[in-house]
Amino acid sequence: MSDNNALFNLVNLPLASCIDAIGYERFYPRFFKLMGHIAKIEQYMVFEFPNGEKEPRCRLAHNIYNADLGLQFASLYLDGSYHNDPLLARLAEEVIKNPAQPACELMLKKHLPPVYRRRFYNVPDLTGKFAIAAHDEEQNRLFYINFYQSRQDFTEQEIENLEQCSALVSSLLLRHFREENQGRGVQGHLLAAGLSEREAQICELIASGHTAKTLARKLGIAESSVITYRKRAYQKLGISRKSDLIERLKQ
Numbered sequence: 001m002s003d004n005n006a007l008f009n010l011v012n013l014p015l016a017s018c019i020d021a022i023g024y025e026r027f028y029p030r031f032f033k034l035m036g037h038i039a040k041i042e043q044y045m046v047f048e049f050p051n052g053e054k055e056p057r058c059r060l061a062h063n064i065y066n067a068d069l070g071l072q073f074a075s076l077y078l079d080g081s082y083h084n085d086p087l088l089a090r091l092a093e094e095v096i097k098n099p100a101q102p103a104c105e106l107m108l109k110k111h112l113p114p115v116y117r118r119r120f121y122n123v124p125d126l127t128g129k130f131a132i133a134a135h136d137e138e139q140n141r142l143f144y145i146n147f148y149q150s151r152q153d154f155t156e157q158e159i160e161n162l163e164q165c166s167a168l169v170s171s172l173l174l175r176h177f178r179e180e181n182q183g184r185g186v187q188g189h190l191l192a193a194g195l196s197e198r199e200a201q202i203c204e205l206i207a208s209g210h211t212a213k214t215l216a217r218k219l220g221i222a223e224s225s226v227i228t229y230r231k232r233a234y235q236k237l238g239i240s241r242k243s244d245l246i247e248r249l250k251q
């Protein structure tokens with residue numbers, strides 16, 4: 001009981017700060033700060049799997065040491081490697097049986113198939129991940145939330161904290177994604193067109209006059225990351241230049 005109280009005292013204020021930021025750009029920095037009280041996380045990945053024939057998409061890809069690496073592995077994962085993720089199908093099945101309760105599990109690098117391990121763990125030097133599968137009942141979508149550590153394994157206390165907070169963490173993220181999807185204005189239009197939250201944000205800022213350099217400075221990410229997001233967004237929209245984007249938004 002005392003351990004639970006200690007954890008609650010640690011996350012109480014950061015949690016309130018996160019709730020206040022749901023649906024806004026400031027949510028993620030506060031979310032990362034909250035997670036820092038629960039476990040040492042060095043890479044975040046969240047994937048959305050819509051019901052039906054639609055392709056999955058990445059909602060969050062963040063490596064705290066290398067932003068480009070996070071984007072690179074998210075793209076690789078969505079390119080078909082998710083079919084080989086040994087945890088995804090198992091956790092998804094659990095959630096289907098009990099959609100009101102998120103399913104979670106720790107996966108260590110040594111337990112992964114060799115090819116999958118080399119591709120997704122050896123290069124970024126990751127040792128394991130704690131995965132959560134959660135069902136968004138309102139939108140009938142599965143969300144696959146992954147937290148990674150490098151250089152060392154999760155401690156027993158961190159695993160316990162993540163298990164205790166799995167419902168809380170997944171609820172925060174799902175509510176944030178829902179609010180973003182229902183957003184109005186430019187970003188709402190771009191999200192409805194299939195762009196990720198970050199892609200929509202960058203396109204909106206490009207249309208308002210920002211360059212890759214000023215965007216990188218404003219968002220605190222590498223200029224190469226801005227260029228990657230822009231390229232992916234333009235591909236999804238079927239355009240090739242800024243003037244096309246502005247015309248699309250006028251329509």
